Amino acid sequence: VKVIAKVKINGKEYGAICNITIHPKLYQTALKIESNKKEMIAGETCFLKAYLFVNVGSWVPLANKTIEWKFIVGNDTIIKKTKTNAQGIAKIPFFYSNALENITAIIEANFPRNLSGDIDYDGSKANLTLKIIPEKPGDFPVVLIHGWVGSISDALLNFTWYNLTQKLIANGFKVLDFDITKPGIQWLTYEPNWGEHHIPWIAAKVCDKIKEALILNGYPLNQTIDIVAHSMGGLVARFMAEHYMADVDYWNDNWNGTGYPWYGDGDPDITIGPYQIDDLIVVGTPCHGVPPNINETLLKTIIKYAFFPWWMAQVPDMIYNSPFLQAMGYKTIDLIDYYAVGGDIGIGEEVDFDGDGIPHRSDGLCPTESPYLEGRPLFILVGAAWPAGEEDHLSLIGINDTVHQYIMKHLIN
Known part of the structure; x- marks a missing residue:
């Protein structure tokens, strides 16, 4: 921020300029995700949880915040959003059915940096991988x-x-x-x-x-x-x-x-x-x-x-x-x-x-x-x-x- 001060004394103008750098007070966040499966058969549903915490002197859950999910499976990318509950937990199911061969799903959770609220939060990310194997006859009754x-x-x-x-x-x-x-x-x-x-x-x-x-x-x-x-x-x-x-x-x-x-x-x-x-x-x-x-x-x-x-x-x-x-x-x-x-x-x-x-x-x-x-x-x-x-x-x-x-x-x- 450039600050300009001016004053006129006896018809003469005096001025001074200074530059001030303002840093947002960013609260550090941490994001962790977990899955109920490490491997799934195509056609099953996997359940994921994201845990969001903020450091306010100690780490506490961060409630009612949006988590952005990205599921990358081969050439497919699926984008979803969920909100954290009072415990800072966001839940989401993941369903993928048409795997013709063993394939790895890359699952990313992102809490973006937020400078627009009363309190500013730094962003955080987490990811995991999930192996998907093709369904074969007899896997599901x-x-x-x-x-x-x-x-x-x-x-x-x-x-x-x-x-x-x-x-x-x-x-x-x-x-x-x-x-x-x-x-x-x-x-x-x-x-x-x-x-x-x-x-x-x-x-x-x-x-x-x-x-x-x-x-x-x-x-x-x-x-x-x-x-x-x-x-x-x-x-x-x-x-x-x-x-x-x-x-x-x-x-x-x-x-x-x-x-x-x-x-x-x-x-x-x-x-x-x-x-x-x-x-x-x-x-x-x-x-x-x-x-x-x-x-x-x-x-x-x-x-x-x-x-x-x-x-x-x-x-x-x-x-x-x-x-x-x-x-x-x-x-x-x-x-x-x-x-x-x-x-x-x-x-x-x-x-x-x-x-x-x-x-x-x-x-x-x-x-x-x-x-x-x-x-x-x-x-x-x-x-x-x-x-x-x-x-x-x-x-x-x-x-x-x-x-x-x-x-x-x-x-x-």
């Missing part, structure tokens, strides 16, 4: 979640999952067994009394069943899983992935669009979430809903649904613009890999949910593009209903080998 009334009979359940299960096992995948006391793979089923409840409530019960099956099969409760879901099962799985720790005991029939229509007793019910789910692959899932005027004769003859009680709670959840679908929205989160499959048998109104200008009809029940979520891939198969084709709602998941190969491909890549 595959959970198969069927759709609405999917377990109403053994025949329907077997048709839905038998062929895919045999192919998964033959290719080295492990399908989660929900009853190890019986021979063969026993799939997840819904209980008869679930029918009167909405999808969030069912998702909570599915979480309980998955955790029980993990324990019975010798896995830890936090085991990473892949999910393949059919029809409404995809909405159940999406709810788990997108509303971790939600409290869902009750439903508000008078919901006005504020908050969520589900609520609870204060105890979280959704206990499996995005940190535990790697891939979510859905087939014929009505993420955008189904029309309210589906032909029941068509359902009975082509789709083989013998009974379709529209008043049951989950069915209104799946109608276009239902409160449930409005609350869910039409995009998912970054912590899972989401893939969708839709069938078009030339029946129903044309709709263009993915916005590519090419509308499609339906698989006989679910509009072809209804599984689409913003920015995520949608694989469309155009054909006919069985026996002329395998692109109808049930055949897509039950017997369509193209769909099965797509599923196995994306469970790894």
